[in-house]
Amino acid sequence: MDFLQTPENQILVGVVVAVVAIGVGAVYLFSSKKSKACLHPEEFKEFKLVKRAQLSHNVAKFTFALPTPTSVLGLPIGQHISCRGKDGQGDDVTKPYTPTTLDSDVGHFELVIKMYPQGRMSHHFREMRVGDFLAVKGPKGRFKYQPGEVRAFGMLAGGSGITPMFQVARAILENPNDKTKVHLIYANVTSEDILLKEELDGLATNYPDQFKIYYVLNQPPEEWNGGVGFVSKEMIETHCPPPAQDVKILRCGPPPMNKAMAAHLEALGYAPEMQFQF
Ligand SMILES: Cc1cc2nc3c(=O)[nH]c(=O)nc-3n(C[C@H](O)[C@H](O)[C@H](O)COP(=O)(O)OP(=O)(O)OC[C@H]3O[C@@H](n4cnc5c(N)ncnc54)[C@H](O)[C@@H]3O)c2cc1C
Numbered sequence: 278m279d280f281l282q283t284p285e286n287q288i289l290v291g292v293v294v295a296v297v298a299i300g301v302g303a304v305y306l307f308s309s310k311k312s313k314a315c316l317h318p319e320e321f322k323e324f325k326l327v328k329r330a331q332l333s334h335n336v337a338k339f340t341f342a343l344p345t346p347t348s349v350l351g352l353p354i355g356q357h358i359s360c361r362g363k364d365g366q367g368d369d370v371t372k373p374y375t376p377t378t379l380d381s382d383v384g385h386f387e388l389v390i391k392m393y394p395q396g397r398m399s400h401h402f403r404e405m406r407v408g409d410f411l412a413v414k415g416p417k418g419r420f421k422y423q424p425g426e427v428r429a430f431g432m433l434a435g436g437s438g439i440t441p442m443f444q445v446a447r448a449i450l451e452n453p454n455d456k457t458k459v460h461l462i463y464a465n466v467t468s469e470d471i472l473l474k475e476e477l478d479g480l481a482t483n484y485p486d487q488f489k490i491y492y493v494l495n496q497p498p499e500e501w502n503g504g505v506g507f508v509s510k511e512m513i514e515t516h517c518p519p520p521a522q523d524v525k526i527l528r529c530g531p532p533p534m535n536k537a538m539a540a541h542l543e544a545l546g547y548a549p550e551m552q553f554q555f
Contacts, residue, residue: 314348314349314351315344315348315351316350316414317414318417320414321412322412323412323413324343324410324411324413325341325342325410326405326407326409327342327407328340328407329406332389333470334469335392335393336389336390336391337390337402338387338389338390339390341385341386341387341388342385343384348384349380350376350380351416352415353422354379354421354422355445356415356416356418356421357374357375357418357555358376358413358416359371359374359413359414360374361411361414362402362405362411362412365397368397371398372397373417373418374388374390374440375440376444377443377473379447381451388440389472389473390437391437391472420553420555422445424449425457428458428518428523429457429458429523430457430458430459430525431461431524431525432445432446432461432462432463432526432527433462433508433517433529433530434462434463434529435463435464435508435534435535436465436472436530437472438528438530438555439472439473439529440473441527441529442527445527446480446488449487450487450488456487457487458489458518459487459488459489460489460516461477461488461491462491462493462508462517463490463491463492464495464530465492465493466494466495467496467498468494471492491512491516493507493512508534508538510541510544513526513541513542513545514545520545520548522551524547525551526547526552527553528542528552528554529554539554
């Protein structure tokens, strides 16, 4: 150990040891942060229901705890999770859902669920009580949002099809470096059916230059300044960005609506690569 006899070499060794220690610490911190993501793409993981809030006669917000207060679900923007439950006959059923929370919301995730009287997975959610566990796997989906991938999104949502749009819109608007514009058309039967209304109106108020929303109702109340009937070609023409290579139109709604929207978009000249259906 003659090398350590001189003060210069002792300082040099000290510096090297410190640099290595900082590096190891950084790698540990980084990997432990990463390991807090909770989803597995092939394996169902169980999450405990910690809160259930009824939002209307057939819609409820379900809050699930993640393993620790700093855990994140680990869901890329634009992707969804598969939830498994039992239908009214006791048979297994698995359906896709998009949390309304992002990975910036740590320690928990939320699902806003519309429960249909005859729906198989709806039955499972209707029966769920605080303390029960939900089996979830993911991430799933062909769409993964990258900031700046387009100049503007048009979004055509119906009913519970709002949740993937809300997730993407929130991620864009809450990122100060992302200047993407979002033009959302949201269709429902009555005004009571509009999901996340307060949150959507909040986004429109807080980001007036970046986010526009146009509500459409089949059965509007007496005083109503949105659209009436089904979403038409003219409504898309007026409220969505026109076809362009740097524009994408996202669709998510009940199957008949998706079919009608695909026909409208084709007639308006949106090429297939300018469209995506969740
Ligand atoms: C990517 C993605 C994300 C989704 N995210 C959410 C979400 O966050 N919250 C949510 O509530 N749903 C969401 N959905 C819809 C969800 O996956 C189920 O389709 C829905 O919960 C109905 O499932 P079910 O098994 O209860 O009904 P099913 O057993 O499939 O259907 C039974 C009956 O319910 C009615 N029904 C079912 N779906 C619809 C519909 N969309 N519109 C009108 N009537 C319908 C019909 O009458 C149908 O005959 C999402 C779908 C996709 C593709």
